[in-house]
Amino acid sequence: MPHDVDLIILLAAGFGIALFFGYIAARLRLPPLIGYLIAGIIISPNTPGLEADMALANQLAELGVMFLMFGVGMHFSLNDLLQVKRIALPGAILQITVATILGLSVSMFWGWSFGSSLVFGLCLSCASTVVLLKALGDRGLLDSVNGKIAVGWLLVEDLVMVLVLVLLPATAVLLGGQQLAGHDSNENIWLTLGLTLLKVAGFIAFMLIIGKRLVPMIMQFVARLGSRELFTLTVVAAAVSIAYGSYAIFGVSMALGAFFAGMVVKESDFSHRAEEETLPLREIFSILFFVSVGMLFDPRILIEQPLHILAVIAIIMIGKTLAAMALVLFFRYPLNTALTVGASLAQIGEFSFILATLGVSLGLLSLEGQNLILAGALFSITLNSFVFSAIEPVQNWIRERSHLARLLERSGDPLAMLPDEVDQDYLRDQVVIVGHGEVGRRITRTLMADGIKVVIAEENREIVEDLREKGNAAVSGRATEPSVLIQAHIQHARLLVISPMDILDIHKIVDTAKLLNPQIQVLICATSKEEAEIIREDEIGDVYYAKEEMAKNMSNHILNQIQIAHHHTPTH
Structure with missing residues (x-):
């Protein structure tokens, strides 16, 4: 087979198999992204049969991350967050802390280093916004108070993870990892950290002062021409060039660049149109991202480390959920809100994959750790819709036991x-x-x-x-x-x-x-x-x-x- 058709093989096989398994997942009322992950596992070097080019898949995954983060930026609404700030801000930060400590403790018990355990814990602490929005949308809960609290909570998680993606490369050596190519490993750690934060602050200031005015101005200028493809090209060019520019000029991760590109485009009068026009492209690249994540997964871990996988699933689906529920009840919200937020967080997704891949490239996370995270994501996303279905029966069960209900519901509020x-x-x-x-x-x-x-x-x-x-x-x-x-x-x-x-x-x-x-x-x-x-x-x-x-x-x-x-x- 000639070498120059590797990309075509990857796309044809990836999309074809992703369509088949995505369709099966949708018919089973599961998120289609489970189908995309399975497609990646099938065409990965770790399984027999068809084998796609891993290096190409990684580059496409990078593009996928950029478009995913661009989408997160476009959906990021400060108003939504401010409406529920008193519960979402402290709740999300405390819940991330609890989940990270659980992941850290378990992996250190397995004999991992502190750096590996920390990255592993952080990967288990953040839920998938993509999965959550779909789950809430399917149940008509997006505009409900419970839905707004869950989305606000995840927006805070996303912001914390964006910060982690920025700080991790700067602190990698301190945590026992290695520097990314092009960084001097002899630099003082505090100097590196200070410079990183300075660069990020410089990039954010640039985006808020210049980008916020320039990008909407260019979009308006192009929109006047009335050409649909030029408008779509403007939005895509803004996403990719800001993402790359943030990396090349400010040394900031492309993911952060794309996130801010999305936020800046949202500021424009044409944000709805931009969202509609780029949606097919964003979805195609996010599918490629999930396929390439599946390609990284080695199914042998299911046989070799079943107990480790059970521990990971328990942290994601029991530890995180109970911590979130306890926090919501502590803030005196009703039991129904606590159960909805708990169910929303009982899964991990795109940020966990992005963080795990970064952890591996920095030498902080082993391939075994990455596989455990992928297995945890596969199982938790698959089971998430069942967790949502259990909200009402669980609520009724608790309320029937009145002494328990009195404890959990707001007494003397x-x-x-x-x-x-x-x-x-x-x-x-x-x-x-x-x-x-x-x-x-x-x-x-x-x-x-x-x-x-x-x-x-x-x-x-x-x-x-x-x-x-x-x-x-x-x-x-x-x-x-x-x-x-x-x-x-x-x-x-x-x-x-x-x-x-x-x-x-x-x-x-x-x-x-x-x-x-x-x-x-x-x-x-x-x-x-x-x-x-x-x-x-x-x-x-x-x-x-x-x-x-x-x-x-x-x-x-x-x-x-x-x-x-x-x-x-x-x-x-």
Whole structure:
């Protein structure tokens, strides 16, 4: 076989087999990336049969990492993170610490060096954003409070891992590894670390001051030409050239460069278009990344080290999950939130692979360690959907054992009750608003400006704390729980307003409200035309649907304008 078709063999075999196993994984309701990893294992030098070029696969994996990190940067939303910062920031950092210590302790017990054990522990501590977004999306949880906490938590993990990728090469020698090619190993470790941080700070400053203005400006300039392929090329060129430039000029990892390229593109007015146009390319390269990661895996470890693999899976799926759940409950969030966040973190993915590959290249992680991480990822991603399915049964099981539920659920939580300052007179004929999203905020503002009494029931504790600081009556918790509506004094309320949410939850809330206050009037914001029709058929309250209301308002405005014009038209 001529040597110059190695790339074609790799792509043809990789994509073909990845498609087959990805399809099987999807049919089994598992993330398709399991299929891509299996495809890589099949064409790897470690398994008999077809053998693809490993060096080429590594370069394609590097490209895959760049596009994956570019995608993470484009999805990185500071607003999402700020909404849940009080739980996501300390929670993620503590959970990373616990998981790293677990991985470190177990591997040092196996006789590994401290440096290897540290990298191994860090690899086990970070979950996959790709897997999480898919799991939450499939269950319609992305916009829920639990979903936002889980995504915010993973954004913090991603940021910590970006920092680890930057600092690891600088501290490799101190940890017992070796310098990357082109670095002087005789340099003082603190000098190296200082220089690395200085270069990173220089790169970040450059991206925030110049890149933030320059890239959107170029995108706008190209978008005016109206050429679709030139626009796509602009975004891809920005991703790859910033990633390479960060490495060549600032000595920063290409992964970090690509992450910031994504963040800068997100700042542009054309970010949605950029995301849509580059999605196929990003997905193709991320598939190549997972295939090449599979190629690194040696299946013999399953036979040679079964106990080690079980220990790794236990750390990922039990240790991390329990640590995260304990932290969420400590922050006095409900059991359901703790279980959702715990399930979200019961897997490892792309950052673990990137970090493991870097660890191997720095001589800090053995191939055995890398194989254990790959095995842990394969099993944990495969089992993750089952973990999500177990949330409800586990919650019911705990609640049936009331003494356990009382311990775990928020007992004596100050935010679950209205503060004493709220006057009892205030809690008569008030309007109870469930949910303080965009719709809830606008309604609250309008009512309060008119001097109408309002009590807000909201799941996100941080929003409730902010509302109380401003002197508003607010209570924390899921309004599907009768106790939350009781605390909002629904029995004396004049009106109940329900923000857009799941139709089953709306039914539960209305049933409880009408049981406690049969005279209460109910207003419901529907998320879709179909939902609005179902609620109207059920006759549980007055329904408002955004597009319908907009059309009504615009029609009324047009009719008014025509009448005014008609009124002012002089008659001959």
